[in-house]
Amino acid sequence: MDYHPPAHLEDADRILGAFARWQRMGGRGRGRCGSAEGRYRSTDVHHGAPVPLAVIPDWSAEQVQRAMVACPEAERTLLAAWYANHHAKLRNLRRQAGWSGDQLFWRLTMALEAFDANYRQQRAAA
Numbered sequence: 001m002d003y004h005p006p007a008h009l010e011d012a013d014r015i016l017g018a019f020a021r022w023q024r025m026g027g028r029g030r031g032r033c034g035s036a037e038g039r040y041r042s043t044d045v046h047h048g049a050p051v052p053l054a055v056i057p058d059w060s061a062e063q064v065q066r067a068m069v070a071c072p073e074a075e076r077t078l079l080a081a082w083y084a085n086h087h088a089k090l091r092n093l094r095r096q097a098g099w100s101g102d103q104l105f106w107r108l109t110m111a112l113e114a115f116d117a118n119y120r121q122q123r124a125a126a
Contacts, residue, residue, distance in 0.1 A: 003082075003105055005112055012116040018056045019064040020083040063126065067118035075111035082108060 005013045056064070068076055081089040094104055 003108060006109065009109065009112045009116055012112050012119065015056070015064060015119065016079060016083045016112075016115065019061055020085075022056050022061050023084070063122045064119065067115055067122050070118040070121075071111065071114045075107075075114045078107055078111045079115060 068079065071079070078093060080086075081093060090104075093099070097103075099107065
């Protein structure tokens with residue numbers, strides 16, 4: 001499934017994508033693949049150039065986590081499943097709730113809006 005957020009939520013989408021990558025790397029920041037030499041970089045299929053990794057600093061990751069915690073549980077679960085690429089979890093969510101693809105994207109947009117509001121509040125408080 002391919003989801004393109006509305007223009008006013010592109011920053012929230014970018015932040016959550018970077019946060020998910022930060023989590024997958026164990027909070028280590030910019031990392032390399034787990035190859036034996038540690039030198040492998042995945043490349044862009046179309047251009048052959050290295051794919052840039054958007055990495056967030058630890059203090060920013062903490063703000064993202066606080067904003068996620070402030071979201072209602074249903075939205076938080078959906079965002080976590082979407083950005084962590086847990087396809088099985090997404091299928092289960094859709095099946096349990098009886099959502100179509102359009103309903104999933106609508107719910108995802110609502111969850112992004114809740115996250116965006118909480119993230120802006122966290123940034124203003126800092």
